[in-house]
Amino acid sequence: MSSSLGRPLTVLIQGTGLIGTSVGLALSSAGWTVHLRDPNADALDQAHSLGAGSKDAVAADAVDLVVVAAPPAVTSDVVTASLDEFSRAVVTDVASLKEHILRQVQDHPDSERFIGGHPLAGRELSGPTGARSDLFEGRPWVITPNAGQDVAQEVVEHLINTVRADKIVMSAKKHDESVAVTSHLPQIMASATAARLMTLDSEALSLSGQGLRDVTRIAGSDPDLWGQIIEGNAQALDALLGEVIDDLTRLRADLHDPAADASTVATDLVRKGQTGQARIPGKHGSSAQRYVSVSVVIPDEPGRLAALFDAVGLLGVNIEDVSLEHSPGQPVGLATVFVIPASVDTLAQGLVDSGWVVYR
């Protein structure tokens, strides 16, 4: 198979949802021969019409790589069926949990042709119409090869390079433990926070602020999908949930006890969180450290936000992040623009000069 790596491959994508269709779009535009399959004829038609690949049948021995982009619950079945049907193909998947699937596939006689994968490129959308050929560009794509899978790994890495993702190699166990912290626990905590709003009266809800909105944003996620994911990562989540329950129980006990200095327990928890939060890599996570903000008052009418960004553009300043702040019924909004420290004076003075109301 290693001789294949200089050339575009022939790939079958099993499942034309958001991820499968996006893989198809990216590979097709790179000149690969892409075939698509999906039990849902509408999804298949949409993916095909978007240019993700062909709906035609493909000869089993022509397929170099099968990408299983099916729902998590059926992924391992589709993987084993693909190993059976395509006798010389490497098979990979995109499910958000890896150990589970590896365990179900490992007894297959051809399991050495399977390498688990997980592109971290979900969107709040789903289905082929949400697909993008650049969905994976610069995003982590984890693969979980075992020892002795070098040849299969080369094929999957060819896929990852072609869609311009960032390859991360780790064990399935390490992957599942990592996403338990970075993805699954945050989902549980957001949901548990938002669940308290179910019975809150509207007077109390009127005190909702941006903090609540941030913490609970992902609480809007799909319950059935997330139920499966949480169940599937039970072992890694067990220890984390234990730690969180301990923290909250200790805090609650100290709040109960008039003798204890509860503020120390609460302060310690917030301080630990502050330390942990500062470790999140990348643009958004570290904007407090790396960027400075300028806030600008904008009337809530067409064109004003555009005019602001136009003014910023004329100053030659690159916007690293932006947030809009807006209360219900408020006629005036506040745009906060994050830039590198070297740009902030140019930006603030330039905006003031062109008549904007600016707060640093």
Added chain:
Amino acid sequence: MSSSLGRPLTVLIQGTGLIGTSVGLALSSAGWTVHLRDPNADALDQAHSLGAGSKDAVAADAVDLVVVAAPPAVTSDVVTASLDEFSRAVVTDVASLKEHILRQVQDHPDSERFIGGHPLAGRELSGPTGARSDLFEGRPWVITPNAGQDVAQEVVEHLINTVRADKIVMSAKKHDESVAVTSHLPQIMASATAARLMTLDSEALSLSGQGLRDVTRIAGSDPDLWGQIIEGNAQALDALLGEVIDDLTRLRADLHDPAADASTVATDLVRKGQTGQARIPGKHGSSAQRYVSVSVVIPDEPGRLAALFDAVGLLGVNIEDVSLEHSPGQPVGLATVFVIPASVDTLAQGLVDSGWVVYR
């Protein structure tokens, strides 16, 4: 005192941090006579130089209203001292907890001149330089009067109207219970989630995504301030923490039990969160319901985001919300623009026509 309500009042602001200075700026620009006090001479000088008010001494009987904008821990002391010193003034405060302070002030012989207040207009910044005269415009400002405080209430409402905030009248107990859900529990949950990142290795951290960033954003808050706030709202937080601990303990038990259908417990929790999250009022909280999104690919270089918003402005479309998505090292970003459903076709087609790569 009711005769005073047709005219600008004479006010003393005790504490020239972010909130006190912003109140001073708003009232000064409305023609009120504003005097400032702060034990920190630098903060006082800054607030004065920003135009928030006078540093001169004021005759005790000239003061109509004292606004105590001191740190939470000393608020009740400053309130009672103000009641002593200014014999005809109404006194209010801006602390984020109300019952606590009410209890400490209620035995003062002039406590009927005190009405607790809480403007919900914090910023991630602090100090007088973060102050804005429009900080309170359209934002909730809670007051917690007792029966028989009509005259004092009129004075405080005059203040709230003058800074153009939205007055919300509720009991101190109701206020503290409400912010426990909408503000204090979210802070605890964000901190408890982020605390798990303290010991996570960088390989695992590289899998951080936007969900984690949203949930933990407020975990960057000041530990000492939040320690005080959490301690001060122990009673309301007790019940909430109990509910959360119950939810997490039930989930953990079901994840432990191979016989139980854990996905039901997990799915139920996520579903409860989804229902609760949908109840958050206002622009950001309900954007999933009220707005539709269009995603646009933007190269990460000066002027491209500006050019995008310029293009949107030319189409006459009002942007309701915007988010930037950007992975570390990724040369291309994705701006997601939220608009009302009636605008989405105009926006998407118009952007495509002017050469943007657009995903709906």
